[in-house]
Amino acid sequence: MSENFRHEFIEFTLAQRVLSFGEFKTKAGRISPYFFDAGLFFDGQSLRRLAQFYAKAILAAGIEFDMLFGPAYKGIPLVAAVAIALADEGRNVRYSFNRKEEKDHGEGGSVIGAPLAGRVLIVDDVISAGTSVRQSVNLIRASHAIPCGVVIALDRMERGAGELSAVQEVEQHYHMPVISIATLEDLVAYLQTDQAMSPNLAAVNRYREQYGVAAHA
Numbered sequence: 001m002s003e004n005f006r007h008e009f010i011e012f013t014l015a016q017r018v019l020s021f022g023e024f025k026t027k028a029g030r031i032s033p034y035f036f037d038a039g040l041f042f043d044g045q046s047l048r049r050l051a052q053f054y055a056k057a058i059l060a061a062g063i064e065f066d067m068l069f070g071p072a073y074k075g076i077p078l079v080a081a082v083a084i085a086l087a088d089e090g091r092n093v094r095y096s097f098n099r100k101e102e103k104d105h106g107e108g109g110s111v112i113g114a115p116l117a118g119r120v121l122i123v124d125d126v127i128s129a130g131t132s133v134r135q136s137v138n139l140i141r142a143s144h145a146i147p148c149g150v151v152i153a154l155d156r157m158e159r160g161a162g163e164l165s166a167v168q169e170v171e172q173h174y175h176m177p178v179i180s181i182a183t184l185e186d187l188v189a190y191l192q193t194d195q196a197m198s199p200n201l202a203a204v205n206r207y208r209e210q211y212g213v214a215a216h217a
Contacts, residue, residue: 047077067120120145151181
């Protein structure tokens with residue numbers, strides 16, 4: 001499968017103003033030259049396209065999985081949309097998501113949708129502190145299912161508290177892959193194709209030199 005979808009995804013996020021350039025303070029207190037806000041995919045058309053990109057990234061990765069899981073809250077619309085996009089690609093899989101608080105009436109429990117079973121792929125927007133992944137992994141394992149990977153929109157490839165990025169920490173701690181539609185490397189490659197983006201490219205490269213991590217082996 002062509003890797004062009006990563007370039008197309010960067011174009012899409014810029015057009016939707018989900019990806020923007022400037023000066024933005026991160027949770028870690030760093031001043032980042034770019035900001036990615038997946039919460040701005042808030043209409044039907046953009047959500048459909050986003051889910052199509054997720055499906056392409058999942059299929060390109062060739063990961064074995066039996067179902068999808070979306071952690072509350074951002075993962076809920078994502079996992080449903082990605083399940084539809086995969087079905088459109090000929091891969092019909094079950095999905096479920098959780099509620100923040102366990103319900104003690106009606107169907108009860110904290111998981112809604114298909115019962116967690118087999119190899120479960122977690123669908124989320126980004127990985128920052130890894131809290132959402134940890135909670136998802138614990139929930140999946142408690143159901144005697146196997147967390148087999150995480151798929152996110154953008155990997156910032158940025159160091160956390162130590163030398164590893166949040167994505168690398170998840171991969172190392174849980175021994176499972178993190179798939180991303182695009183990475184910081186893809187963003188840099190895109191910026192290199194547009195002369196008008198030179199100032200943004202220079203700022204991103206400076207930030208990467210200061211806080212970036214090496215690409216995955």
